[in-house]
Structure formats: C-alpha cells, structure tokens
Amino acid sequence: MTVNELMNELFAWCKEEKPFELERTCDTLKCGSGDTELKKVVVTMHATAKLIKEAHEWGAQLIIVHEPTFYDHWEDKLENDPVTEAKTALLEKTGMAVWRFHDHPHKKAVDMIREGNCRALGLTGKIVDAGYYANVTLIPDQTVTVRQIAERFRDLGGDNVRVCGNQDAVCKRIALAFGTPGGVWESLRSPDVDLVLVGETCEWMLGEYARDAGDLGFNKALIILGHIVSEREGMKYLAEILQERYACQFETKYMECGEVYKTCR
Numbered sequence: 001m002t003v004n005e006l007m008n009e010l011f012a013w014c015k016e017e018k019p020f021e022l023e024r025t026c027d028t029l030k031c032g033s034g035d036t037e038l039k040k041v042v043v044t045m046h047a048t049a050k051l052i053k054e055a056h057e058w059g060a061q062l063i064i065v066h067e068p069t070f071y072d073h074w075e076d077k078l079e080n081d082p083v084t085e086a087k088t089a090l091l092e093k094t095g096m097a098v099w100r101f102h103d104h105p106h107k108k109a110v111d112m113i114r115e116g117n118c119r120a121l122g123l124t125g126k127i128v129d130a131g132y133y134a135n136v137t138l139i140p141d142q143t144v145t146v147r148q149i150a151e152r153f154r155d156l157g158g159d160n161v162r163v164c165g166n167q168d169a170v171c172k173r174i175a176l177a178f179g180t181p182g183g184v185w186e187s188l189r190s191p192d193v194d195l196v197l198v199g200e201t202c203e204w205m206l207g208e209y210a211r212d213a214g215d216l217g218f219n220k221a222l223i224i225l226g227h228i229v230s231e232r233e234g235m236k237y238l239a240e241i242l243q244e245r246y247a248c249q250f251e252t253k254y255m256e257c258g259e260v261y262k263t264c265r
C-alpha cells in the first residue's frame with residue numbers, strides 16, 4: 001500500500017457515515033512522495049524536528065500529523081527563514097512523507113478528535129450543537145466536577161493543565177472547544193455552560209472572565225489544556241484504528257511529539 005492509497009482510504013472512511021465535500025483542505029501531502037510503499041507509519045500531533053528524526057530512526061516512511069509542519073495553516077513557507085530551511089533539509093534528507101489529517105477527521109459524522117478525547121476521559125453523554133462555529137456542548141450522563149476533568153487530562157500526560165474559575169463546579173454542560181476554535185468566548189459567557197475545555201486561548205480576556213465568575217459565586221470554569229493535550233487523544237485513537245485495520249500491510253505507532261512548553265519548576 002502506498003502513501004496515496006492509505007490517505008485516500010482514510011478520507012473515504014471519514015465520509016462513510018455522512019458524505020461531505022471540502023472546497024479547500026489543508027489535508028495534503030506536505031513533503032515526500034505519495035507513491036512511497038508503506039512499511040511503518042507514525043501518527044502524531046506535530047512533525048517536530050525531533051520527532052522527524054525519531055520516526056526516521058524507527059524506519060517510518062510516513063508521518064500523519066494533525067497540525068502544520070511549517071507554522072502556517074496552509075503551509076505557505078516563510079521565505080529566507082533559516083528554521084524553515086533547516087527543517088526542509090531534514091525532511092529531504094530522511095525522504096519522509098508528511099501528510100496532514102485535520103479537516104476530514106473534524107468533519108466526520110462524529111468528530112474523530114472529540115471521540116478520541118471523550119473515550120480517553122471516560123466522558124459520555126449527549127452532544128448538543130452549541131451554535132457557535134465548531135463548538136459543541138456535552139451534557140454528561142455522570143456527575144463530574146471541573147477538578148475531576150482537569151485531573152483526568154493531567155493523568156493522560158497533560159503537564160500544563162490550567163484551570164480558571166470554580167474548580168468545584170459540577171459540570172452539567174461542558175463546551176468542547178478542543179484546539180483553537182472560534183466561539184469559545186460565546187460558549188464561556190453562555191449561562192448554560194459550566195465548563196469550557198479549550199486548547200489555547202486569551203488569558204487576559206477569557207481566563208480573567210472565568211476567574212471573576214468563580215470568585216463571584218458562579219458555577220463556571222475554563223480549562224486551558226494546551227493545544228496538543230486538547231487534541232492528542234484523537235490522534236492516538238487514529239493510531240489504534242490504523243493498527244487494527246492495516247496490521248497486515250504496515251506497522252503503526254503513535255509517537256509522542258510532547259508539548260511545546262518546557263516548564264520551569
């Protein structure tokens with residue numbers, strides 16, 4: 001099976017339950033060749049310089065990423081930029097194919113990233129469209145507090161899980177704003193929403209609103225997970241699916257790129 005064949009199968013899989021068309025998509029081959037035969041596939045959030053080297057040492061031909069490799073959504077490469085040039089040279093040296101898998105998994109009838117997160121967190125309940133951009137809210141069918149959800153993300157390896165607002169709030173409605181979607185501000189202000197889960201956001205605005213809400217006695221909080229932690233379980237879920245479906249054709253590994261932060265302790 002080639003890189004092209006695998007990615008086309010994955011796109012078709014995303015459309016199985018609910019077909020859709022994308023006018024333009026970032027889910028394209030970023031480097032390497034689509035005709036490369038696959039023996040080993042790495043799934044991760046970001047093809048960082050360190051991860052590219054590790055994937056190459058493991059013997060991978062393809063890295064499937066959720067996020068951009070060249071610091072721009074459409075991967076318009078910076079000109080005359082030494083970091084961009086060094087990363088391009090590293091990729092060329094390894095011959096690695098990098099393919100982004102972002103729009104299709106989010107557009108899937110059940111958003112693959114959300115599904116992976118909810119599975120890993122053990123969160124079940126009813127999903128309701130929040131009406132704000134890509135946001136949805138979850139009405140959990142279990143009693144769960146803000147603190148418990150923060151701790152679950154920490155236990156999944158989140159080293160920078162930050163809570164603004166009331167940690168003891170019982171979550172009757174949780175806005176799932178993984179990554180950096182639009183509509184987070186609207187979700188946070190919605191009187192129905194007790195907790196907003198977001199990858200990254202504006203501290204002086206949303207963080208301070210949640211802090212004041214908590215201090216003023218509202219049942220409200222914002223958890224800022226870090227971008228990678230907020231979507232990683234979705235890509236881990238993809239790696240599991242590939243391991244199951246394609247075990248006879250190639251080996252798959254979720255390789256950890258780690259969080260962008262190094263925390264000073």
Ligand SMILES: [Fe+2]
Pocket residue numbers: 066102106113178179231
């Ligand atoms: Fe995403």
Ligand SMILES: [Fe+2]
Pocket residue numbers: 067178179180227231
């Ligand atoms: Fe993202």
